[in-house]
Amino acid sequence: MNYYNEIKAKLIDHEVYSKVKDYSKEKHRVITYFEIGRLLHEAGKHYGENIIGQYSKKLQIEVGKKYSPRLLRRMRQFYILFIKQKWSPLATKLNWSHYVELLSIKDSNKILYYINQCTSFHLSRDELRFKIKNNEYERLDDKTKLKLINKESTNITDLVKNPILINNQYSYTDISEKMLQRLILEDIPSFLKELGTGFTFIDNEYKIKIGNRYNYIDLLLFNINFNCYVVIELKVTELKKEHIGQIQVYMNYVDNHLKAIHQDKTIGIIICKKDNKYILEYCSDNSILAKEYELV
Numbered sequence: 391m392n393y394y395n396e397i398k399a400k401l402i403d404h405e406v407y408s409k410v411k412d413y414s415k416e417k418h419r420v421i422t423y424f425e426i427g428r429l430l431h432e433a434g435k436h437y438g439e440n441i442i443g444q445y446s447k448k449l450q451i452e453v454g455k456k457y458s459p460r461l462l463r464r465m466r467q468f469y470i471l472f473i474k475q476k477w478s479p480l481a482t483k484l485n486w487s488h489y490v491e492l493l494s495i496k497d498s499n500k501i502l503y504y505i506n507q508c509t510s511f512h513l514s515r516d517e518l519r520f521k522i523k524n525n526e527y528e529r530l531d532d533k534t535k536l537k538l539i540n541k542e543s544t545n546i547t548d549l550v551k552n553p554i555l556i557n558n559q560y561s562y563t564d565i566s567e568k569m570l571q572r573l574i575l576e577d578i579p580s581f582l583k584e585l586g587t588g589f590t591f592i593d594n595e596y597k598i599k600i601g602n603r604y605n606y607i608d609l610l611l612f613n614i615n616f617n618c619y620v621v622i623e624l625k626v627t628e629l630k631k632e633h634i635g636q637i638q639v640y641m642n643y644v645d646n647h648l649k650a651i652h653q654d655k656t657i658g659i660i661i662c663k664k665d666n667k668y669i670l671e672y673c674s675d676n677s678i679l680a681k682e683y684e685l686v
Contacts, residue, residue, distance in 0.1 A: 427469025
């Protein structure tokens with residue numbers, strides 16, 4: 391079998407196709423590179439590792455300069471990864487640029503997590519790169535990772551990262567509750583994504599009346615996926631018992647005055663300081679789940 395001629399023919403076909411059918415050229419690129427990866431893998435078994443360098447020299451002259459040894463190795467790596475894991479490269483509907491970002495990752499479970507993130511939230515390459523750079527997968531706890539591996543259902547607390555990252559564009563070192571709220575509000579989409587999936591923003595300083603006094607919930611959210619309100623309180627001191635008591639009062643208020651009969655019980659989140667760091671405490675009934683919180 392003449393591997394080189396078949397590889398060359400596929401690449402020439404791809405070059406022509408990419409100029410004519412723009413709407414589907416990325417799908418065609420993924421198909422082509424996957425097939426070339428297979429041919430390179432087989433050719434390497436017959437002729438050794440140096441065959442990629444030899445093919446690259448000829449392809450750069452006869453097809454295009456972009457077909458460097460590095461690109462050909464990525465094609466082969468792409469094929470080996472997806473064959474080994476028995477994944478379909480087309481089912482994910484990602485662009486080649488997404489796969490380039492993923493190929494540097496060694497953990498197949500981590501790769502699959504980011505593939506699912508890309509397909510679920512239509513991430514661009516830069517958005518995917520940002521998630522990888524910020525170690526989003528590593529910031530999930532081990533129980534959540536195991537659920538994802540076993541394709542088990544997750545709950546509202548599972549996908550909260552540890553630590554949660556908040557963009558500190560003003561480089562504050564000592565902040566007040568108002569400053570912390572401002573940082574969150576100035577990039578609320580990122581904050582909601584750090585919490586997990588399905589969170590939507592309702593209001594800040596949400597006004598409620600308890601007895602004869604008005605109180606203000608720092609942040610009021612709603613989670614669409616889990617059909618419940620989420621109360622967030624911001625504290626820049628150590629966690630105190632009265633903080634938990636306060637948020638439970640707010641949660642009870644929301645349950646009694648805002649929650650519809652078909653909605654689930656309200657979840658409470660306290661952001662507070664601990665050992666010069668910030669943590670998240672989940673308060674739902676008597677359960678509390680702690681998460682670190684960092685300004686970056």
